[in-house]
Amino acid sequence: MCHVPLRISESLPGALKIASLTYTSHKEEQSLRLHLSSSEAVQQSLLPPQNMEKSDDRREVVLLATGSFNPITVMHLRLFELARDYLHETGKYKVIKGIISPVGDGYKKKGLIEASHRLAMANLATKNSNWIEVDSWECSQKEWMETVLVLRHHQQKLANANTSDSSEKVVHKKGHKRKRENSYQDKTDRCLQESKVMPQVKLLCGADMLESLGKPNLWKNEDVIEILSSFGIVCITRLGSNASNFIYESDILWKYKHMIHLVEEWITNDISSTKIRRALRRGMSIRYLVPDSVVEYIENHELYNERSEERNSGIILEPLARNSKNS
Numbered sequence: 361m362c363h364v365p366l367r368i369s370e371s372l373p374g375a376l377k378i379a380s381l382t383y384t385s386h387k388e389e390q391s392l393r394l395h396l397s398s399s400e401a402v403q404q405s406l407l408p409p410q411n412m413e414k415s416d417d418r419r420e421v422v423l424l425a426t427g428s429f430n431p432i433t434v435m436h437l438r439l440f441e442l443a444r445d446y447l448h449e450t451g452k453y454k455v456i457k458g459i460i461s462p463v464g465d466g467y468k469k470k471g472l473i474e475a476s477h478r479l480a481m482a483n484l485a486t487k488n489s490n491w492i493e494v495d496s497w498e499c500s501q502k503e504w505m506e507t508v509l510v511l512r513h514h515q516q517k518l519a520n521a522n523t524s525d526s527s528e529k530v531v532h533k534k535g536h537k538r539k540r541e542n543s544y545q546d547k548t549d550r551c552l553q554e555s556k557v558m559p560q561v562k563l564l565c566g567a568d569m570l571e572s573l574g575k576p577n578l579w580k581n582e583d584v585i586e587i588l589s590s591f592g593i594v595c596i597t598r599l600g601s602n603a604s605n606f607i608y609e610s611d612i613l614w615k616y617k618h619m620i621h622l623v624e625e626w627i628t629n630d631i632s633s634t635k636i637r638r639a640l641r642r643g644m645s646i647r648y649l650v651p652d653s654v655v656e657y658i659e660n661h662e663l664y665n666e667r668s669e670e671r672n673s674g675i676i677l678e679p680l681a682r683n684s685k686n687s
């Protein structure tokens with residue numbers, strides 16, 4: 361259904377001064393045109409121009425998946441497809457982009473190989489996608505960073521793009537030569553004003569990552585609250601995890617359950633990076649579990665063996681170390 365703003369003719373009788381017209385289909389629009397054709401004046405005033413774009417009031421969404429991607433698998437790519445289908449089916453959202461953000465080396469997870477390799481493999485894997493991209497901002501930071509900061513970064517980037525677009529429009533309209541300064545406050549005000557049209561970054565994850573929100577010292581409560589209240593989560597079910605039960609058992613998640621989209625993966629697939637690394641250590645094939653270009657990259661660079669699996673062995677995961685220091 362589409363609401364089209366109308367031009368209201370001052371000469372119309374009061375009863376005909378309608379503020380908006382709702383039509384449900386092109387066919388209906390045509391019949392409305394025919395119905396009103398007896399009065400040229402009424403037709404001109406009430407109907408939208410034939411070439412006027414129908415408004416799309418779905419909220420634009422950018423899906424952000426964070427994680428090790430050590431290495432990226434076809435299942436990581438499937439997460440995006442599943443989430444997009446689900447959100448589109450609600451009729452309320454339009455997914456405009458997917459972002460893969462590999463975690464930095466400072467995360468210190470056991471077996472985590474260099475970010476440069478994980479990034480290169482993610483780039484190869486997404487080469488054929490016209491909407492999923494890889495972003496290196498997170499893994500190029502010196503230290504590991506909390507996921508909420510990554511979400512904020514990408515939301516801010518969208519706000520900057522949006523405000524520079526609109527400031528250009530203002531400049532164009534008024535004919536000023538110099539581009540208007542964009543102070544932080546200015547940008548924030550504009551974002552608030554334009555909150556309806558600003559795309560929303562949402563965290564995309566599997567059910568195991570959702571469950572990790574409840575692990576002591578792994579996530580700060582205030583971060584979980586901000587992720588849920590300001591961004592929202594799209595969570596894909598995963599064998600071995602029970603996301604809906606976890607939401608039920610967590611008071612915070614229960615409070616913000618309207619901000620969690622739980623997506624059922626019916627074609628269950630238990631691919632994990634851990635299993636890929638294990639197969640590689642044992643000299644077994646990983647073909648069709650990761651894209652061919654990634655298989656080739658792993659072979660060419662002789663990645664993943666017993667030695668690489670020992671990386672960070674005995675070192676505490678950075679979020680645990682950081683949060684237990686501060687608690």
Ligand SMILES: Nc1ncnc2c1ncn2[C@@H]1O[C@H](COP(=O)(O)OP(=O)(O)OP(=O)(O)O)[C@@H](O)[C@H]1O
Pocket residue numbers: 425426427428429430435436439564565566567568569596597598599629630631632633634635
């Ligand atoms: N098979 C899967 N089903 C649902 N979610 C998945 C699946 N594989 C990965 N994910 C999700 O992808 C994101 C990135 O995960 P990650 O890089 O840890 O992959 P992984 O396969 O879980 O790797 P590892 O075995 O090393 O933990 C996480 O949100 C994780 O939950």
Ligand SMILES: NC(=O)c1ccc[n+]([C@@H]2O[C@H](COP(=O)(O)O)[C@@H](O)[C@H]2O)c1
Pocket residue numbers: 426427428429462463467469505506507508569578579580583679
């Ligand atoms: N407090 C936090 O923000 C926090 C804690 C643990 C993991 N994470 C993130 O979640 C992801 C988990 O990735 P893995 O499942 O590969 O370990 C990583 O991107 C990591 O940075 C964030």
Ligand SMILES: [Zn+2]
Pocket residue numbers: none
């Ligand atoms: Zn994982």
